[in-house]
Amino acid sequence: MIDGHGLCVQLDALARISSQADGLTRLVMSAEHRKANDLVATWMRAAGMRVHEDAIGNIIGRYEGLQPEAPALIVGSHLDSVRHAGRYDGPLGVLAAIAGVAALHQRGEKLAHAIEVIGFCDEEGTRFGATMLGSRAVAGSFDDAALALRDDEGISLAEAMQRFGLDPEALASAARRPGDCLGYLELHIEQGPVLEALGLPCAAVTAINGATRLAVTLTGTAGHAGTVPMAGRHDALCAAAACVLAVEDAALAAGLVATVGRLELRNGAINVIPGEVHFTIDLRAPQDDLRHRTLASLEAQMRHLCERRGVGLKVSKLHELAATPCAPHMIAAIDRACTGLGLEPHHLASGAGHDGMAMAALCPIGMIFLRCKGGISHHPDESITPEDACLGASLLLEVMRAPGLTSVNAASHKF
Numbered sequence: 100m101i102d103g104h105g106l107c108v109q110l111d112a113l114a115r116i117s118s119q120a121d122g123l124t125r126l127v128m129s130a131e132h133r134k135a136n137d138l139v140a141t142w143m144r145a146a147g148m149r150v151h152e153d154a155i156g157n158i159i160g161r162y163e164g165l166q167p168e169a170p171a172l173i174v175g176s177h178l179d180s181v182r183h184a185g186r187y188d189g190p191l192g193v194l195a196a197i198a199g200v201a202a203l204h205q206r207g208e209k210l211a212h213a214i215e216v217i218g219f220c221d222e223e224g225t226r227f228g229a230t231m232l233g234s235r236a237v238a239g240s241f242d243d244a245a246l247a248l249r250d251d252e253g254i255s256l257a258e259a260m261q262r263f264g265l266d267p268e269a270l271a272s273a274a275r276r277p278g279d280c281l282g283y284l285e286l287h288i289e290q291g292p293v294l295e296a297l298g299l300p301c302a303a304v305t306a307i308n309g310a311t312r313l314a315v316t317l318t319g320t321a322g323h324a325g326t327v328p329m330a331g332r333h334d335a336l337c338a339a340a341a342c343v344l345a346v347e348d349a350a351l352a353a354g355l356v357a358t359v360g361r362l363e364l365r366n367g368a369i370n371v372i373p374g375e376v377h378f379t380i381d382l383r384a385p386q387d388d389l390r391h392r393t394l395a396s397l398e399a400q401m402r403h404l405c406e407r408r409g410v411g412l413k414v415s416k417l418h419e420l421a422a423t424p425c426a427p428h429m430i431a432a433i434d435r436a437c438t439g440l441g442l443e444p445h446h447l448a449s450g451a452g453h454d455g456m457a458m459a460a461l462c463p464i465g466m467i468f469l470r471c472k473g474g475i476s477h478h479p480d481e482s483i484t485p486e487d488a489c490l491g492a493s494l495l496l497e498v499m500r501a502p503g504l505t506s507v508n509a510a511s512h513k514f
């Protein structure tokens with residue numbers, strides 16, 4: 100049903116629209132954004148969709164259902180990239196959705212609901228620093244303060260929009276009404292190695308992880324490395340080493356991910372006992388209560404470790420973002436579609452952020468992960484097989500057709 104070869108040809112053609120020859124770079128409101136939208140629009144029209152570009156520069160194709168103006172299932176992903184990116188993170192979800200609609204169109208099949216395919220203009224935040232500009236505009240949560248953000252060349256988002264042919268004053272018109280949207284569905288590469296290791300092509304995402312980032316300061320007593328006996332020391336780095344391992348232990352015990360990505364020893368010298376150490380903790384989990392409980396016990400553990408060594412501990416929060424659960428009926432629809440295609444249903448949490456985080460404010464969300472080679476993403480080596488691309492698109496199509504999606508309407512959405 101899915102033209103897998105055609106999908107791969109389109110993925111390769113879209114990947115050639117890049118501001119750099121070596122690796123892919125496609126930024127929001129750029130000449131490449133314009134070319135990508137135009138090319139995607141031609142594919143949407145060929146698949147039987149009515150196409151328009153909204154007020155933030157998202158490209159949107161609509162395939163009507165049996166009833167005109169029926170509520171739509173929104174299916175899509177993003178067309179922008181990080182710098183020196185791969186070709187599947189984002190475009191796969193947009194082009195697979197178009198391939199699904201093309202299959203429906205070819206056999207004259209109409210659904211009880213409409214399908215709208217959206218290629219979001221910006222998810223990565225590469226140019227202006229603020230992420231998910233496209234999906235936030237659609238969900239009605241766009242912060243107008245973002246219009247004043249400037250890129251590396253000093254061009255504001257508002258100016259860039261005008262050069263692109265968009266009116267910043269009209270931004271609110273991109274927002275959709277909840278009653279018009281049945282849900283948001285996205286196919287995305289996993290960006291991790293789990294599915295490949297399990298030998299499974301696809302999984303339903305349970306939630307997009309919430310995250311907490313902490314800054315930790317340990318204050319010990321600096322001293323002469325030769326004269327202060329070991330027994331009387333308050334070595335801040337030894338305390339930090341114990342704390343870093345406690346972070347790893349806490350994550351393993353709770354089944355979540357936590358990372359100490361920065362560690363700095365103040366005034367370090369070969370012959371000085373470390374007096375002050377700073378490090379960061381990034382901790383992510385699919386459930387907020389699990390994240391909070393793990394953080395509380397980790398902090399108690401670190402406090403205990405530091406007290407034993409006579410080292411002061413200060414923990415401050417840098418950032419906190421709640422988890423975004425996927426809707427149970429969307430997860431169930433993905434599981435059923437997997438079974439229907441002879442695939443073993445599997446569930447994974449998403450460690451990375453996605454447009455669904457913004458779209459969840461508007462409607463229930465569902466996500467499918469597709470395995471990718473070595474879990475590599477945000478790099479030109481990002482890779483999937485043509486067979487998997489076809490399988491992912493087939494699964495997406497079966498979920499798009501799932502009758503269960505229309506029985507739970509947006510009014511019952513309670514996130």
Ligand SMILES: [Zn+2]
Binds near residue numbers: 287
């Ligand atoms: Zn992505």
